[in-house]
Amino acid sequence: MVPLNWYMLLSAVVFTIGVTGFLMRRNIIIMLMSIELMLNGVNINLVALSHYLQDMRGQILTFFVISVAAAEAAIGLAIIIALFRNKATAHVDEVQEMKG
């Protein structure tokens, strides 16, 4: 039996890699993929807790997270296409019109 702490540690590492990638990368597509990475880290944690606590609620929550991630990916990619049409760039540091 694998201890529950290992799953929580794995999910924490995947989540942190997602956060770090979001803060470090210049390409906006890879920033969106880092968000997917964070959601997947949370999903691992939810499914592991659901298995170890013998409760289905975690897996139901995973189901909702996956559907919200699908909606988020679609809208994010539409924003990228609109951005590329207006600025012809996918770099976050060249998009600074809304800076105060």
Next chain:
Amino acid sequence: MLPELFFAYFAVTIVLFSIFVVTARNPVHSVLWMLLLFFHIAGLYLFLNAEFIAAIQIIIYAGAILVLYLFVVFLLNLREELKIYRFIGGWPSGLTFGIALLAVIILSIRSFIAAPPGKYSINLIREETHTKALAKLLYTDYLFPFEIISVILLVAIVGVIVLAKRRLKT
């Protein structure tokens, strides 16, 4: 011993592939590493007796979302992307923040106290099959959140069409 070995294989590959995803120079390579990562996460779900979640992980994440990402990467012409530096100027602060966040999360994991186990034991799920047990709960206790999810997907469909449509010249 064997479950630990399986878990170690999945954990090492998942961590390595997620590092490759955020550091790959070419966005196409990044998407393909992500595909491998999703398959391994689905394997981990199978290992946790969650067959239905593993199936929708592959069908929705690997089948739908990643294909969408791949389409957008191919659609945008990112040829000159490959020549310039892939990280933003302030990347050391981002890395420091990530490491500090990991330390905080690990410290908080240590104080985790498990709740008493619920009624969905492995034997009950095996008797009733996993998909049926999940669906029963989803269509009774969680019916209202399920309907809200459908509204969220509708908003996403309308929003995507509004955002990505070419503006008409007036």
